[in-house]
Amino acid sequence: MSNLYPGIIRKYRQYLPVAEASIVTLHEGNTPLFESVRLAKHYKLPIKLYFKLEGLNPTGSFKDRGMTYAVSKAHEARSQAVICASTGNTSAAAAAYAARMGMKAIVVVPQGKIALGKLSQAQIHGAQVFQVKGNFDQALEVVKELAENPKVTLVNSINPHRLMGQESAAFEIVESLGDAPDFHFIPVGNAGNITAYWRGFNRLHQEGKCKSLPKMCGFQAAGAAPIVLGHPVKNPDTVASAIRIGNPANWQSALDVARDSDGFIAAVDDEEILSAYRAVAQLDGYFCEPASAASIAGVLKMAKQGFFQKGQIVTCTLTGHGLKDPDIAIQQSPPPVVIEPKGAALLEHLKL
Ligand SMILES: *Cc1c(COP(=O)(O)O)cnc(C)c1O
Numbered sequence: 001m002s003n004l005y006p007g008i009i010r011k012y013r014q015y016l017p018v019a020e021a022s023i024v025t026l027h028e029g030n031t032p033l034f035e036s037v038r039l040a041k042h043y044k045l046p047i048k049l050y051f052k053l054e055g056l057n058p059t060g061s062f063k064d065r066g067m068t069y070a071v072s073k074a075h076e077a078r079s080q081a082v083i084c085a086s087t088g089n090t091s092a093a094a095a096a097y098a099a100r101m102g103m104k105a106i107v108v109v110p111q112g113k114i115a116l117g118k119l120s121q122a123q124i125h126g127a128q129v130f131q132v133k134g135n136f137d138q139a140l141e142v143v144k145e146l147a148e149n150p151k152v153t154l155v156n157s158i159n160p161h162r163l164m165g166q167e168s169a170a171f172e173i174v175e176s177l178g179d180a181p182d183f184h185f186i187p188v189g190n191a192g193n194i195t196a197y198w199r200g201f202n203r204l205h206q207e208g209k210c211k212s213l214p215k216m217c218g219f220q221a222a223g224a225a226p227i228v229l230g231h232p233v234k235n236p237d238t239v240a241s242a243i244r245i246g247n248p249a250n251w252q253s254a255l256d257v258a259r260d261s262d263g264f265i266a267a268v269d270d271e272e273i274l275s276a277y278r279a280v281a282q283l284d285g286y287f288c289e290p291a292s293a294a295s296i297a298g299v300l301k302m303a304k305q306g307f308f309q310k311g312q313i314v315t316c317t318l319t320g321h322g323l324k325d326p327d328i329a330i331q332q333s334p335p336p337v338v339i340e341p342k343g344a345a346l347l348e349h350l351k352l
Contacts, residue, residue: 004027005027005030006025006027007023007025007026007027007028007029007068008025008028008029008065008068008069008165008168009023009025009068009069009072009165010023010025011029011030011168012168012171015164015167015168015203016069016164016165016168018069018072018073018076019076022072022073022075022076023068023072024068024071024072024075024097024100024101025068025100026058026059026064026068026096026097026100027058028057028058028064028065028067028068029057029064029065029168029169029172030172031052031053031054031056031057031169031172032052032053032056033050033051033052033053033172033173033176033177033315034050034051034052034053034284034286035048035049035050035051036049036050036051036280036284037284038283038284039279039280039283039284039296042279042283043279043300043303045299045303045308046303046308046309046310046311046312047303047308047310047311047312047313047314048311048312048313048314049299049314049315049316050176050177050181050313050314050315050316051280051284051286051296051315051316051317051318052169052172052173052315052316052317052318053286053318054169054292054317054318054319054320055287055288055289055292055318055319055320055321055322055324056321058096059089059092059093059096059121060089060092060117060121060320060321060323060324061089061092061093061242061289061319061320061321061324062166062169062193062317062319062320063089063090063092063093064093064096064097065165065166065168065169066093066155066157066159066161066162066163066164066165066166066192066196067090067093067094067096067097067155067162067165068097068165069161069162069164069165070082070097070153070155070159070161070162070165071094071097071098071101071103071155072101072161073153073161074103074153074155075101075103077153079103079150079151079152079153080103080104080151080152081098081103081104081105081106081151081152081153082094082097082098082103082104082105082106082152082153082154082155083105083106083107083108083143083146083147083152083153083154083155084105084106084107084108084143084154084155084156085107085108085109085132085136085139085140085142085143085156086107086108086109086114086118086122086136086139086156087109087110087113087114087118087136087189087241087242087243087244087245088109088114088115088117088118088119088241088242088324089118089242089319089320089324090107090155090156090157091105091107091109091114091118091119091121091122091127091129092118092121092122092125094107094122094127094155095107095121095122095123095125095126095127096121096125098125098127099125099126104127104128105122105125105126105127105128106127106128106130106143106152107122107127107128107129107130108130108131108132108139108142108143109122109129109130109131109132109136109139110131110132110134110135110136110138110139111131111132111133111134112131113135113136113241113244114241115241115242115289115324115325115327115328116325116326116327117323117324117325117326118324118325135235135236135244135246136236136244136245136246137232137236137245137246137247140156140249143156156190156249157190157192157193157249157250158249158250162192162196163192163195163196163199164196165196166192166193166196166197166200167196167197167199167200167203168200169193169196169197169200169317170184170196170197170198170199170200170201170203170204171200171203171204173315174201174204174209174210177313177315179210179211179212180201180204180205180210180211180212180213180214181214181313181314181315182212182214182215182312182313182314183214183215183216183217183263183308183312183313183314183315184197184201184214184215184216184217184263184314184315184316184317185217185218185219185295185296185298185299185314185315185316185317186216186217186218186219186295186316186317186319187218187219187220187240187242187243187291187292187294187295187317187319188218188219188220188227188243188248188254188265188294189220189224189242189243189244189245189248189291190245190248190249190250191218191227191248191249191250191251191253191254192249192250193317193319194216194218194250194254194257195250195253195254195257197216197317198216198257198260198261201213201214213261214261214263214315215261215262215263216257216258216261216263217263217264217266217298217302218254218257218258218263218264218265218266219265219266219267219268219294219295219297219298220243220265220266220267220268220294221236221238221239221240221243221244221267221268221269221270221273221291221294222238222267222268222269222270223236223237223238223244223269223270224236224237224238224240224243224244224245224246225267226245226246226247226248226251227248227251227254227255227265228265228266228267232246232247233246233247234246238270238273239270239273239274239290239328240270240273240289240290240291240293240294241290241291241325242289242290242291242292242319242320243291243294266298266301268294268297268298268301272297272300272301273290273291273293273294273297274290274293274328274332275297275300276293276294276296276297276300277290277292277293277296277322277328277332278332279296279300280293280296280318281322281329286318287321287322287323287329288318288319288320288321288322289319289320289321289322289324289325289328290325290328291319291320292317292318292319292320293318295316295317295318295319296316296318299314299316337349
């Protein structure tokens with residue numbers, strides 16, 4: 001038992017204080033930092049590129065890192081329920097952690113706009129699921145109205161405990177590399193995660209656990225790029241549903257991170273996102289969800305512009321697992337060929 005990986009709250013206890021009896025964990029975190037081999041070679045990248053495989057968290061996205069702490073703190077504060085608006089992954093994580101703690105989860109999602117895998121998670125973990133006739137931004141307005149009620153805790157990324165927990169991914173990257181990378185690439189939706197990584201890197205830097213700080217490079221989808229455009233987007237539209245957000249909760253903080261780290265927030269279009277999505281699956285064998293591929297699309301776009309120098313270390317967060325949204329993978333692939341049940345029929349189609 002004593003060698004069991006304990007999850008991020010117990011591993012990073014000094015940063016994540018909470019009463020022992022309130023800790024709820026699914027042993028999230030400790031995800032691999034995975035070196036790109038064939039993708040990096042195919043695109044002749046001059047860098048060392050690593051993917052942080054956050055889809056390998058227990059509910060299949062990085063949201064687990066924030067949710068373990070947010071639900072633990074909600075329990076400590078004697079809340080009866082957690083509530084969130086979600087493009088899918090937050091609701092999946094909230095539902096799972098609430099189930100593990102015996103608390104209620106109430107999730108509000110945009111009607112018809114969330115990936116089926118994510119909806120199925122919220123449902124099977126027993127959350128009360130509501131679909132709003134509107135988009136994510138409107139769903140968030142709805143739950144914010146309820147957040148005044150002391151019996152419920154809002155666990156969207158405006159909850160400070162979420163971001164505290166999410167810092168742990170930056171800690172793990174520094175542990176894996178022995179220092180911070182030169183650049184960190186990350187998809188941006190509500191901009192909570194980019195904020196959390198930057199805080200995490202800074203915390204270790206102040207403690208002398210890393211010598212340098214990365215330049216933070218955030219990527220929105222072109223059809224949902226309010227930070228890049230400088231104004232909210234009323235009807236955000238992108239294949240990357242997890243970052244289909246028109247009015248990010250942590251907007252100002254994303255701008256601060258870009259400025260303070262000497263990085264930037266930019267956009268990639270759906271074609272670039274889907275091309276990166278296929279590339280990482282077909283060249284490196286890792287299946288991420290479309291929103292996650294925005295960070296890889298960003299790396300490829302910047303590489304094309306000659307942005308990197310030889311040997312630089314680049315880390316890239318792959319935020320969620322591809323199985324969350326299998327419809328897109330099927331759309332992006334040739335359909336299976338139907339054959340008669342005979343070896344000869346199969347051979348006919350093969351170029352062996
Ligand atoms: C939540 C989420 C994002 C966006 O993260 P923010 O903190 O909202 O910027 C990106 N990808 C996936 C898979 C997500 O679930």
